[in-house]
Amino acid sequence: MTVSAYYDDIAKCNKCGFCHVACPIFRTTGHESGVARGRLALLRGIIEKRVEWNEELEDPLFTCLGCGACTTNCFGKIPTTDLVLNARAEYLDKIGKKPAHRLLFEHLLPYPKRLHVAARAVALGKNSGASKVANALGLLRIFGRDLPKAEGMVDKLPMSSFRGTVKPGVYPGTGDKLKIGYFVGCGMDVIQVQAGKATFEVLKTKAKSVTVMDNCCCGLPPYTYGDLGNTKLLARKNLDVFEKLDVDLIVTDCSSCASFLKKYPKIFKDDERDAARANKELPMIKDVVEFLYADEQDGKKSSDEAAGSYHDAHASAPQQLTGTGKGSVIVTYHDPCHAVRGQGIKDESRGILKNLPGVTFKEMAEADWCCGGAGSYALTHYDLSQKVLDRKMKNLKDTDADILVTSCPACMIQLAYGIKRHGMKTKVFHISEMLDYQEQLKARQQ
Amino acid sequence: MINESFIRSMEEIVGKEYVKHSKADMELYSYDASVVPTDMPGVVVFPGTTEEVARVLREAHRAGVPSVSRGFATNLSGGTISHSGVVVALSRLNEILEIHPESRYAVVHTGVTNLELQEAVAPFGMFFAPDPASQKVSTIGGNVGENSGGPRCLKYGVTSNHILGMKMVTADGEIVDVAGPAFDPPGYDLRGLMVGSEGCLGVATEIIVRITPKTESVITMLAIYDEIPHAARSVSEIIRAGIVPLTLEMMDNTIIKAVEMGAPCGYPQDAAAVLIIEVEGMNAGLQEQAEKIEEICMATQCREVRTAKNQAERDLLWKGRRGAFGAICNLSPNYLVNDGCVLRSRLPEALEGVREISEKYGRPVGNVFHAGDGNLHPLLMFDSRHPEELEQAHKAGWGIMEVCAELGGTISGEHGVGHEKQEAMHMIFSGNDLNTQQDVKLALDPDNLLNPGKVIPLPPEGQRRLPPSEPTILRRPGGAAAAGVKEAMGIIKKARSEKKAVRFAGNGTFNGIGNYSETPAQIVDSLQMSEIIEYDNDNQFITAGAGVTLAALQVKLGEKNQWLPIRPSYFTTDSTTGSIVAMAAVGPERVSYGGPRDMLLGLQYIDSTGSMVSAGGKVMKNVAGYDMTRLLNGSLGTLGLITEATWKVATRPETCRMVAAVGSHEKCYAAATKIANSNLLAVSVTMVPEADNWKLVVGFEGLQIVVPSQIKRCAEVMQSIGLAVSGDSEYPLEEGCHTGAFEKIWQSPFVLQADVIIARVLECYLDLERIVRPDQVLLDVACARIHAGFVDLTAEQWKKIDSLVKRCQGHVVVLKASEAFRKSNDVFGSTRPEWKLSHAIKGVLDPDRIFAPGILPGRV
Numbered sequence A: 001m002t003v004s005a006y007y008d009d010i011a012k013c014n015k016c017g018f019c020h021v022a023c024p025i026f027r028t029t030g031h032e033s034g035v036a037r038g039r040l041a042l043l044r045g046i047i048e049k050r051v052e053w054n055e056e057l058e059d060p061l062f063t064c065l066g067c068g069a070c071t072t073n074c075f076g077k078i079p080t081t082d083l084v085l086n087a088r089a090e091y092l093d094k095i096g097k098k099p100a101h102r103l104l105f106e107h108l109l110p111y112p113k114r115l116h117v118a119a120r121a122v123a124l125g126k127n128s129g130a131s132k133v134a135n136a137l138g139l140l141r142i143f144g145r146d147l148p149k150a151e152g153m154v155d156k157l158p159m160s161s162f163r164g165t166v167k168p169g170v171y172p173g174t175g176d177k178l179k180i181g182y183f184v185g186c187g188m189d190v191i192q193v194q195a196g197k198a199t200f201e202v203l204k205t206k207a208k209s210v211t212v213m214d215n216c217c218c219g220l221p222p223y224t225y226g227d228l229g230n231t232k233l234l235a236r237k238n239l240d241v242f243e244k245l246d247v248d249l250i251v252t253d254c255s256s257c258a259s260f261l262k263k264y265p266k267i268f269k270d271d272e273r274d275a276a277r278a279n280k281e282l283p284m285i286k287d288v289v290e291f292l293y294a295d296e297q298d299g300k301k302s303s304d305e306a307a308g309s310y311h312d313a314h315a316s317a318p319q320q321l322t323g324t325g326k327g328s329v330i331v332t333y334h335d336p337c338h339a340v341r342g343q344g345i346k347d348e349s350r351g352i353l354k355n356l357p358g359v360t361f362k363e364m365a366e367a368d369w370c371c372g373g374a375g376s377y378a379l380t381h382y383d384l385s386q387k388v389l390d391r392k393m394k395n396l397k398d399t400d401a402d403i404l405v406t407s408c409p410a411c412m413i414q415l416a417y418g419i420k421r422h423g424m425k426t427k428v429f430h431i432s433e434m435l436d437y438q439e440q441l442k443a444r445q446q
Numbered sequence B: 001m002i003n004e005s006f007i008r009s010m011e012e013i014v015g016k017e018y019v020k021h022s023k024a025d026m027e028l029y030s031y032d033a034s035v036v037p038t039d040m041p042g043v044v045v046f047p048g049t050t051e052e053v054a055r056v057l058r059e060a061h062r063a064g065v066p067s068v069s070r071g072f073a074t075n076l077s078g079g080t081i082s083h084s085g086v087v088v089a090l091s092r093l094n095e096i097l098e099i100h101p102e103s104r105y106a107v108v109h110t111g112v113t114n115l116e117l118q119e120a121v122a123p124f125g126m127f128f129a130p131d132p133a134s135q136k137v138s139t140i141g142g143n144v145g146e147n148s149g150g151p152r153c154l155k156y157g158v159t160s161n162h163i164l165g166m167k168m169v170t171a172d173g174e175i176v177d178v179a180g181p182a183f184d185p186p187g188y189d190l191r192g193l194m195v196g197s198e199g200c201l202g203v204a205t206e207i208i209v210r211i212t213p214k215t216e217s218v219i220t221m222l223a224i225y226d227e228i229p230h231a232a233r234s235v236s237e238i239i240r241a242g243i244v245p246l247t248l249e250m251m252d253n254t255i256i257k258a259v260e261m262g263a264p265c266g267y268p269q270d271a272a273a274v275l276i277i278e279v280e281g282m283n284a285g286l287q288e289q290a291e292k293i294e295e296i297c298m299a300t301q302c303r304e305v306r307t308a309k310n311q312a313e314r315d316l317l318w319k320g321r322r323g324a325f326g327a328i329c330n331l332s333p334n335y336l337v338n339d340g341c342v343l344r345s346r347l348p349e350a351l352e353g354v355r356e357i358s359e360k361y362g363r364p365v366g367n368v369f370h371a372g373d374g375n376l377h378p379l380l381m382f383d384s385r386h387p388e389e390l391e392q393a394h395k396a397g398w399g400i401m402e403v404c405a406e407l408g409g410t411i412s413g414e415h416g417v418g419h420e421k422q423e424a425m426h427m428i429f430s431g432n433d434l435n436t437q438q439d440v441k442l443a444l445d446p447d448n449l450l451n452p453g454k455v456i457p458l459p460p461e462g463q464r465r466l467p468p469s470e471p472t473i474l475r476r477p478g479g480a481a482a483a484g485v486k487e488a489m490g491i492i493k494k495a496r497s498e499k500k501a502v503r504f505a506g507n508g509t510f511n512g513i514g515n516y517s518e519t520p521a522q523i524v525d526s527l528q529m530s531e532i533i534e535y536d537n538d539n540q541f542i543t544a545g546a547g548v549t550l551a552a553l554q555v556k557l558g559e560k561n562q563w564l565p566i567r568p569s570y571f572t573t574d575s576t577t578g579s580i581v582a583m584a585a586v587g588p589e590r591v592s593y594g595g596p597r598d599m600l601l602g603l604q605y606i607d608s609t610g611s612m613v614s615a616g617g618k619v620m621k622n623v624a625g626y627d628m629t630r631l632l633n634g635s636l637g638t639l640g641l642i643t644e645a646t647w648k649v650a651t652r653p654e655t656c657r658m659v660a661a662v663g664s665h666e667k668c669y670a671a672a673t674k675i676a677n678s679n680l681l682a683v684s685v686t687m688v689p690e691a692d693n694w695k696l697v698v699g700f701e702g703l704q705i706v707v708p709s710q711i712k713r714c715a716e717v718m719q720s721i722g723l724a725v726s727g728d729s730e731y732p733l734e735e736g737c738h739t740g741a742f743e744k745i746w747q748s749p750f751v752l753q754a755d756v757i758i759a760r761v762l763e764c765y766l767d768l769e770r771i772v773r774p775d776q777v778l779l780d781v782a783c784a785r786i787h788a789g790f791v792d793l794t795a796e797q798w799k800k801i802d803s804l805v806k807r808c809q810g811h812v813v814v815l816k817a818s819e820a821f822r823k824s825n826d827v828f829g830s831t832r833p834e835w836k837l838s839h840a841i842k843g844v845l846d847p848d849r850i851f852a853p854g855i856l857p858g859r860v
Ligand SMILES: Cc1cc2nc3c(=O)[nH]c(=O)nc-3n(C[C@H](O)[C@H](O)[C@H](O)COP(=O)(O)OP(=O)(O)OC[C@H]3O[C@@H](n4cnc5c(N)ncnc54)[C@H](O)[C@@H]3O)c2cc1C
Pocket: A015, A016, A017, B032, B033, B068, B069, B070, B071, B072, B073, B074, B075, B076, B079, B080, B090, B110, B131, B132, B133, B134, B137, B138, B139, B140, B141, B142, B143, B144, B145, B146, B147, B148, B149, B150, B151, B197, B198, B199, B200, B202, B203, B204, B205, B325, B326, B414, B415, B451
């Protein structure tokens, strides 16, 4: 659909400026092109024929992180992210698409196996220092002008992907009730392999069986690039996989995937049949953060019942996992945009972390501000993304945290890179890795 | 003109990355939050330092390019829209530079948002009082530019009351420090003039803000009404009862519904109006005040009063109020908001007028507003895609301004004039008033390059000045018709034509104030101007002729249990209110009540052509035009003869009590600073030497149920620091608890007053003693002010004192001295760069220098 189809939404912008509050890009550049008010003004300008489609629009359209902080602060809840993404598609249509990302969207992302091979090739190059251009992120990104600078973002890449070790299929668990499907996001699969394993192990303790799914990319990367065609292609492939499964829940440990899978009905809004398919799957999709929190609450409830103190859950004695909240390890949490705004998950993560033994949870300022990673953003707009990251690092430093926890692989890369650049000692953990964090800490110290 | 080479020079100054000029960029800088027509600037620059701002302005000045300074462009009056000029975007100047909780001030870049400042000072138990609903996204520079207000301004006053000084860049690119962290520097009140000047007089880059200790607790209530006039009555009655709530905010049914449609905040949807009432202060007596308020509400036909039980409930009530503008989007895509201000008691009429206009133009309206200040915010709904709806909204907006002016109010209470209300300025100001304001602008910006063509209406085609018409709507009583004014106008006209000097006097108590003038001058006194022109105890203001003595004014106000909370240090019962204004005279209570600058709502004066000029008005909030009231305040009779002043008055405190303690100077000072920076809400904190020791005196004024507990806690602080509390006692309201001390000081042949910052009062005083030992002294710790009397003072000692005080970040003035001393010294101390600006204003408003020549700082 063209920009004009969204005139009603765009006309609701009163230029009040409230979206400036937490727009990481605006707070970094101070330029109106970086914030929802400005982006919408240009779209309105296009509709009202004051502004032409030309390359001047590239920055306003492509510097958006899609983090959604503007919508949170907007009274009219104008969905700037969606409007910008749509406009990106139109921009690419009119001004032209770059071939490099096509390769990625059309030839790699739909095929997990090809992706694994490519990842391995890149890892070899990178780890041996043999190739200058090679870095694993090449798989998840749209090649941008800042690419050479982004080279150093990942030190070392796993030689084998998660599904290279744990092949798709059904694995027995020690839990008693649920059958769980584990949706493996590309980032978890080829970069955060360690975290993927942690999730797999945790799920096995909670479920009767865990199915490691043979899914492909969720479709978010082409979607953020405005490429709706390839997005739908990936989504359909995944729906096919879902429908063949015999599970009660589909859990993913990538908050970006989770939020996007939940969005499937929307991307098919002009496509009744697929929309219906997507809607049917919707209730099954869970972010691992949601899942773990609900599981813990369940556990609490049933043991409270056993203890006969059901009516006063809060006063009940600590459960086996329950920490005192005053441990020696300081932990803080970074909200991935796709968790906090994408899915409204905020208290759950804190709930989990505060309950861990030996942990002191310290909230960091602006925890829900985007880290600047935004999927491939760090690669396409390196300088800007680093400035956004600097602000995050300052807030992190103020907490003195030993561990920074989050639940999105792209955030993990970005945060770890920031920590390295700022010479800090904080470790970045996926929330799945926190359940036996002491072991994990030991492992990493070696 | 903006051309290639101008853009190149901008790039050289700030760096290429920080200069934008593409077509898309210009579209992005063509608007602000207002609904005035957009316009395209020529280039946008993002300077990163004050020095860069100065270089940008210097270059623009050289090239004759107009500029507009811009915070986050959330203003609602078109203030940041530029026609082909350079936009100076201040978003990169975003650092909090200094926080001094112990001296109650902070220094911030102008691009810091209001909320960022609040968050930075909160850990110290302090806050910055102005709280516009846009605080998350409006910059301190913008708050200063518009003189923004917010809910709690009812109790604490607007932005202007909380700005101590600033670093600014002038139109020709010079960096000037205006005022500073110390109170009331000599020379014209330039910072007062800058606040609310909408970027037309200079570009501020750093602001020194006053921060205030948070009070102990707060109670938030929601009062629900079936009829709007009942809510309006509650508002008047609460204030009349002598309770000053923190907030008194009203929302009508339309707004309630809009808010509830978006995110429910628990407002009853069937109510005609709700009030959000908040009281804060000491724990002691607060509950009683809340109960009293509830009682008043119920007595004025309120349906129900609910009290927030915890912070979450409190936040929810405020969330709805803060989001009220935005909630309109649930009813209509766009809105135009007016911000006229009327007398509190006339709110029902004003709202009725708004309703009629809304019907007449077919634009639905919702009202959410600062009821305690009478400051309306009618939100007129329209769809910006339909030009005819926009036009109707503009017409309705104009009609609403007319209603406000008809009801004796003003066209803008907080959002500023900008482009939007420029023509409406005629409703409330005469041609001469407006020309005078424009003169001030041109004094500081002779080439008319800073935000040109805003605020003051433009003269008719082909003319340089506006015709001297009367205001089209507002009628001001007094003025030329008041007793004694015509005669004075005649004298001044004559003096002007003969180019002879005149000096103004009240009762002559302060004829020696200011620099010694060689020029013989005719004395014009204001004693005939002794009328009370208007006294409205309901709306708590009084307009009195300049010749009315303070004592007489207090008697008049006392009849209605009110008073003017000023006790100028060296005043006698004969001193006139005109002299308070001319001298900006205050006493130690300034720290809590403010000075004349904070109590003056408006004034009238005779200018150097012998014509009347009106400034301000009589409503509680007024940002229409440049702040001429503050400019005249403290101008020592060098800009005109003040004929009358309109004061905001207060309910008399039920009780005034002081507690005193004795001990070493270190201990007295330690206790004094602790008390001054605490939330004990002392009205004055001073110390004087007594025998071999010092005596600390702390005054408290207010409700019977509160003051005793303040005294008790204050005494505890004194004891904890090791002072011997010598007891507490009631003192008379009019005199205060310091008159004896000031009388003694005034007997000395030489008297000086030094202002520094709280943290350096004692240090400064002890160093002063080393230069020359005062004969009499009073340290006003809370105001950071040193009053000292000397038997003698040499020029050399004076120089040393001057540089000492400057080192302590302050300024010092000789109030009384021998003629010989005054002849050979500038009694205002060594030159401050900002005086140049004062002199420029003087030069334009009194070109023949007939008013009190030679007495200004710098001996002008
Ligand atoms: C939803 C909403 C709610 C609002 N609520 C309130 C409210 O409750 N109370 C209120 O008073 N206002 C309110 N406003 C209006 C607006 O937010 C204020 O006027 C605010 O102070 C403007 O700040 P800004 O940073 O956006 O300034 P801008 O709009 O950028 O500038 C405002 C003016 O100040 C000048 N200026 C800016 N910076 C400087 C500087 N450094 N030196 C000199 N001049 C400068 C500009 O030239 C311009 O004339 C509201 C606006 C919106 C959209």
